[in-house]
Amino acid sequence: MNAPLVDAALTGADTATPVLGAHGLSFAHAGVGTVFDGISLAIRRREIVALLGSSGCGKSTLLRVLAGLEKPATGEVRFLGQPQAAPHPRSALVFQQPSLLPWLRLADNVGFGLDFAHQPRAGKDALKARIAAAIEAVGLAGREAAYPAQLSGGMAQRAALARALAREPELLFADEPFSALDAITRAEMQALLVDVVHRWHSAVLLVTHDIDEAILVADRILLMGGRPGHLVQEWTVDIPRNREDHPDGVAGLRLAILAALRHASP
Template identity: 65%
Template sequence: MTQAVLRAHDLAHAYPNGTAVFQAVSLDVKAREIVCLLGGSGCGKSTLLRALAGLSKPLRGQVEFLEAPLNEPHPRAALLFQQPSLLPWLDVARNVGFGLNFTHQPTLPREQLQARVATALDAVGLGGQHRLRPAQLSGGMAQRVALARALAREPQLLLADEPFSALDAITRAQMQTLLVELVHRWHTAALLVTHDIDEAILVADRILLMGAPAPGEPAQLLREWTVSIERPREAAPAEVTAMRLDILQALHAQQTLPV
């Protein structure tokens, strides 16, 4: 059996104001697997991802990363958000290297750090752009820099929260393809949060549907699909359409059962 990189058991979260966001969430992400967490706006995806990243403490339950309890962000679990959050006064290369020598990271010799940055920028197709500043980048390029920054950590898990939803459709499609290619090439696992059914079907090996089992109830994981459509999936539109219909039906039918 493939080893789980990330494992969550019976997670629940409530905000201090008492809002219960989700409960009874158990999941795992195996080595080299791409899992998409799919759900409507406001259902608690970002809250769950923060708990899975060690950024917030769940009310109940446990998160394990690389078979050890996770209580704070781990250097081998890299994060990617909708906004690239680049530092405007640093060039592209320094943005990618930024944070690599922080306390939670093992200290790297200078040459090794530069090599990691160069490799990551090559991987996202920005090999010749080291000296550009964030203000000179398009939205898609800025998100590539953010992806390179995540890769430079040589992560065993990439945790991404709607990383492409601010991009135009064409750039988004390119980034989805790039993400899958890089995750495969770098032997990384990924957990991608998205509200976009098509994105989930194109990218995921497995889709977890998150939502409230009944109106007003905390969200749970409602259903799971293994996506076995051969890649590139753009070449199999009939299978993609069939899966999209299946997911839409599950979303519309309120009788979905918790997994």
């Protein structure tokens, strides 16, 4: 196993500062009205937080606001203590579709954008090493020259995860990243996600529909519901990892979340 690539002590902010802090967020789409309001949350360093909620309650919209892709109508997002006006270079995104560039080989897709001006500066060799480490971590070593069309859906999603890791993110935003995958590939990817973010010392905000995925992966689960959407409940998941080995704990929490989800659905 590779050593973690990022030493949190070297990144400048004190470790008590949450990697992401949001206060009093609301958002409205023209014609749809208020999607969510009154949302405040904090994501600690290296913490994996799952955001659950019924379809349409505003999870993806909230993720886009937290990631700096959309501006909130009210409230503020802070990244490592600083007000965030645009996506932070130390954050990374993974979506349901891997969205690889079809004309670039795997290694170039993983490295895409790393030399853009807003990225932290790094030498060519350091970038190459980062790309190689990320590809190795997701189990795609040896496939660097493959084009996206030559990858299975699971492999393409591994490549998207490698592209995110190559940014050495303090925070990884993931919106239903595994929901297009079959059950076995999905379970492999859930385990891989936990493994790599622990090694990379990254925090994660994982939007998911899947209660089991939230329980297996997250340190903390936030439940969103209502119209407009708001955060209705949260659970700290204190079931030891690997959680598949603790079916009673998983089943108990699943029932509690299911009951709250039913209650929270409009």
